[in-house]
Amino acid sequence: xxxxxxxxRSRITPEREAELYEAVLDLLREVGYDSLTMDAVAxxxxxxxxxxxxxxxxxxxxVARAIRHHKPVDPSAIxxxxxxxxxxxxxxxxxxxxxxxxxxxxxxLGTAAHTNPELLTALREWLIEPEMAEMRRVxxxxxxxxxxxxxxxxxxxxxxxxxxxFVARTLIDExxxxxxxxxxxxxxxxxxxxxx
Amino acid sequence: xxxxxxxxRSRITPEREAELYEAVLDLLREVGYDSLTMDAVAxxxxxxxxxxxxxxxxxxxxVARAIRHHKPVDPSAIxxxxxxxxxxxxxxxxxxxxxxxxxxxxxxLGTAAHTNPELLTALREWLIEPEMAEMRRVxxxxxxxxxxxxxxxxxxxxxxxxxxxFVARTLIDExxxxxxxxxxxxxxxxxxxxxx
Numbered sequence: 001x002x003x004x005x006x007x008x009r010s011r012i013t014p015e016r017e018a019e020l021y022e023a024v025l026d027l028l029r030e031v032g033y034d035s036l037t038m039d040a041v042a043x044x045x046x047x048x049x050x051x052x053x054x055x056x057x058x059x060x061x062x063v064a065r066a067i068r069h070h071k072p073v074d075p076s077a078i079x080x081x082x083x084x085x086x087x088x089x090x091x092x093x094x095x096x097x098x099x100x101x102x103x104x105x106x107x108x109l110g111t112a113a114h115t116n117p118e119l120l121t122a123l124r125e126w127l128i129e130p131e132m133a134e135m136r137r138v139x140x141x142x143x144x145x146x147x148x149x150x151x152x153x154x155x156x157x158x159x160x161x162x163x164x165x166f167v168a169r170t171l172i173d174e175x176x177x178x179x180x181x182x183x184x185x186x187x188x189x190x191x192x193x194x195x196x
Numbered sequence: 197x198x199x200x201x202x203x204x205r206s207r208i209t210p211e212r213e214a215e216l217y218e219a220v221l222d223l224l225r226e227v228g229y230d231s232l233t234m235d236a237v238a239x240x241x242x243x244x245x246x247x248x249x250x251x252x253x254x255x256x257x258x259v260a261r262a263i264r265h266h267k268p269v270d271p272s273a274i275x276x277x278x279x280x281x282x283x284x285x286x287x288x289x290x291x292x293x294x295x296x297x298x299x300x301x302x303x304x305l306g307t308a309a310h311t312n313p314e315l316l317t318a319l320r321e322w323l324i325e326p327e328m329a330e331m332r333r334v335x336x337x338x339x340x341x342x343x344x345x346x347x348x349x350x351x352x353x354x355x356x357x358x359x360x361x362f363v364a365r366t367l368i369d370e371x372x373x374x375x376x377x378x379x380x381x382x383x384x385x386x387x388x389x390x391x392x
Contacts (some may be wrong), residue, residue: 110367111307120370130353153384157361158279160383162361165353172324172355173308174316186351188289189357189389 010057020045028063028105033112033119036063064122067105070098078134079116083142084191090138100176101165121126132159139174139194149193154193161190198370208251217262218242224259224301229308229315232259242315260318263301266294267323272321274330279338280387286334287378296372335390343391357386 012020025034025044038059041048056062070096076090094102113120135158140150149153165185169177208216214351219241234255240243268291274285290298291319311314331354338344361381362377366372 008206074275085197089297107310111310113367114303120367124368132368153380154388157364157381157385160360160381161357162360163364163368164356164358167306167363168353168356168359171309171316172320172328174361182247184349185353185356192350192389192392193385195392 012051018069021069022163024066025070025105028066028108032108033063033116038062058118058121060116060122061126063109063119064126067102068092068126068130069108071102078138079141082145083138083147083194084187086138086141087186088183089132089178091186096176099178099182103170103177105167107170123160128159133157136189141172142194149196152194152196154168154196160192161193165189203246205217208247212375214227216243217265218260221301222264222268224304226261229259231314234258254314256312256315256318257322259305259315260322262388263298263305266308267298274334275337277341279334279343279390280383282337283382283386286330286378287375287382290375292372295374299366301375302362303336303366326357338360339389345392348390349392350392354386354390357389361385 005149024036027040027044031040036054036059038049039064040061041047044070056065071189078086080086080089087100109119109123113123118134139148139155140177141152143155154161162182165182166177169175169181175181216237218236220232223236223240227236227351232255234245237243237255237258238248248258252261274282276282276285290292305315305319309319335344335351339346339351350357358381361378362373365371365377371377
């Protein structure tokens with residue numbers, strides 16, 4: 001599941017794959033998910049539709065993996081020795097500009113996912129599950145260190161808390177999420193709930 | 197702001213107002229916000245469009261107030277004497293069926309609000325601000341009783357935490373929100389963060 005398209009079928013280079021994902025994200029920003037067609041992706045990237053379908057199966061997986069490509073989840077990269085340190089390190093993987101772009105894309109896709117079951121499935125496989133797995137590893141290490149009680153019910157709600165921060169920030173506060181905001185929310189909400 | 201359309205212009209009865217709001221919500225469920233027209237509301241409710249515009253100003257306010265009408269926020273109704281009691285009482289104002297319907301409507305409107313500034317303004321005035329004001333009263337009473345520290349930074353994030361529960365429940369867990377889920381989330385996340 002974590003392998004790239006190039007390892008699955010060694011037809012395109014990593015550079016070509018990155019270029020293609022970039023074009024998919026540009027199109028997604030321009031026209032949204034529902035109006036994005038494989039024809040447009042093929043034209044923009046000078047690929048054949050057959051290649052796109054062979055390599056990615058369809059629009060949903062192509063889009064989910066294009067976003068995943070820009071949002072690397074590397075389980076071994078973060079291990080600061082404390083729960084707070086790990087969460088703050090995750091926050092600092094994206095600068096404010098990337099965070100805002102990412103949040104805007106996720107809003108577009110979150111919306112589209114309500115009416116596109118195959119998109120929801122692809123988002124789960126390529127974005128939600130890897131993020132949840134990473135959160136679980138971070139929290140498990142905190143449990144192992146004795147920072148978090150193994151039976152703390154907030155362990156099941158880490159992603160709920162964090163998604164709330166992003167959604168409410170844009171909808172209620174009408175401001176883009178920033179590193180400073182997310183860091184403050186983690187200190188005010190996520191760490192206290194997990195430390196209870 | 198809290199007055200009803202009938203007190204603003206005494207042209208329609210409360211029964212007629214309730215009937216009209218019901219029709220607006222039915223239409224909203226059937227066609228979504230963007231395809232909902234004042235013509236359709238006028239036809240469905242056998243009203244004149246002039247009356248609708250005179251009474252509600254426009255589609256955004258009509259829709260926001262239709263939802264508000266089904267989601268009463270009565271500041272004096274809840275005061276159990278404890279933070280947990282007040283939150284649990286708020287959770288129990290809607291049964292699971294109402295909660296699911298409400299959550300589905302808010303998802304439709306949250307999406308539409310991203311591209312309709314006048315809808316966002318109406319949602320803020322008729323739904324978000326009253327909910328935030330009620331949360332602030334509940335939390336302020338807890339501060340006055342000494343249950344919550346006045347400088348606890350989680351006070352600013354109560355609505356963020358709760359919105360996260362609803363959004364993640366439908367998108368990640370793929371299950372409707374229920375009283376039991378919301379109650380468990382409040383105990384696991386909201387109360388510990390506010391009690392830190």
